[in-house]
Amino acid sequence: MRLILLGPPGAGKGTQAQRLVxxxxxxxxxxxxxxxxxxxxxxxxxxxxxxxxxxxSLVPDEIVVDIIAQRVEQPxxxxxxxxxxxxxxxxxxxxxxxxxxxxxxxLEAAIELEVDAEKLVDRIIRRAEEHKAAxxxxxxxxxxxxxxxxxxxxxxxxAAVTPYYQAKGILHRVDGMASIDSVANAIDAIVERLExx
Ligand code: AMP
Numbered sequence: 001m002r003l004i005l006l007g008p009p010g011a012g013k014g015t016q017a018q019r020l021v022x023x024x025x026x027x028x029x030x031x032x033x034x035x036x037x038x039x040x041x042x043x044x045x046x047x048x049x050x051x052x053x054x055x056x057s058l059v060p061d062e063i064v065v066d067i068i069a070q071r072v073e074q075p076x077x078x079x080x081x082x083x084x085x086x087x088x089x090x091x092x093x094x095x096x097x098x099x100x101x102x103x104x105x106x107l108e109a110a111i112e113l114e115v116d117a118e119k120l121v122d123r124i125i126r127r128a129e130e131h132k133a134a135x136x137x138x139x140x141x142x143x144x145x146x147x148x149x150x151x152x153x154x155x156x157x158x159a160a161v162t163p164y165y166q167a168k169g170i171l172h173r174v175d176g177m178a179s180i181d182s183v184a185n186a187i188d189a190i191v192e193r194l195e196x197x
Contacts, residue, residue, distance in 0.1 A: 001079075001080040001191065001194070003081075003109050003191070004087070005084050006110055006111065006158075006161060007176055008115060009150045010123045010147070012180065013085065013113060016187055017030065019184055020191075024191075026080040026082060048063065056147065061091045065096075072099060088158045093161050107170060108170065109172055109190060110170055111171075111187055112171065112176075113176030113183065114176050120147075120151065121144055127142055128142040128143075174186040
């Protein structure tokens with residue numbers, strides 16, 4: 001099963017991806033997590049990406065495409081994966097198609113979590129507070145001002161990814177403003193339908 005979770009930052013993609021990991025035993029491929037790990041490790045990619053990520057802008061396509069091309073080669077991703085935060089541009093979506101076509105693999109679905117962008121800022125403030133309460137450092141890009149830049153990047157570059165998958169006939173939409181469990185149930189219903197085909 002190869003799935004993509006789409007939606008703006010703060011829509012709940014990471015939360016739903018983690019649940020799908022547990023349910024289906026396939027990995028979550030989050031370019032954001034991988035970039036943060038590279039920053040933490042002081043890896044060359046991390047050094048390049050850090051300032052861009054802190055500002056809320058998108059890192060260059062070739063960096064994230066390279067990361068994903070290598071990641072899908074790992075043995076744990078052979079049976080499938082859940083992409084979270086990638087692709088974020090149409091160029092990334094096209095690059096992903098190429099990577100998968102070379103392996104004769106196909107994407108089963110792109111599931112968009114539809115959310116009210118205005119309400120996301122509150123969600124993100126809450127996420128920062130939760131991190132703090134858990135004694136974890138808050139993400140720099142969860143600062144409300146930076147978050148607005150991330151939403152702008154979504155509207156400018158990433159919103160076009162949804163029609164890309166719609167045109168391919170694999171787009172599904174769920175109400176991302178519903179409770180975590182309701183969103184999870186809606187996603188499960190989509191996945192179960194796909195598995196029956
Ligand atoms: P995320 O955790 O998915 O919200 O990603 C955090 C940050 O990492 C984003 O704001 C971008 O700066 C960068 N990033 C993650 N994934 C991508 C991507 N697919 N394309 C470009 N930048 C990305």
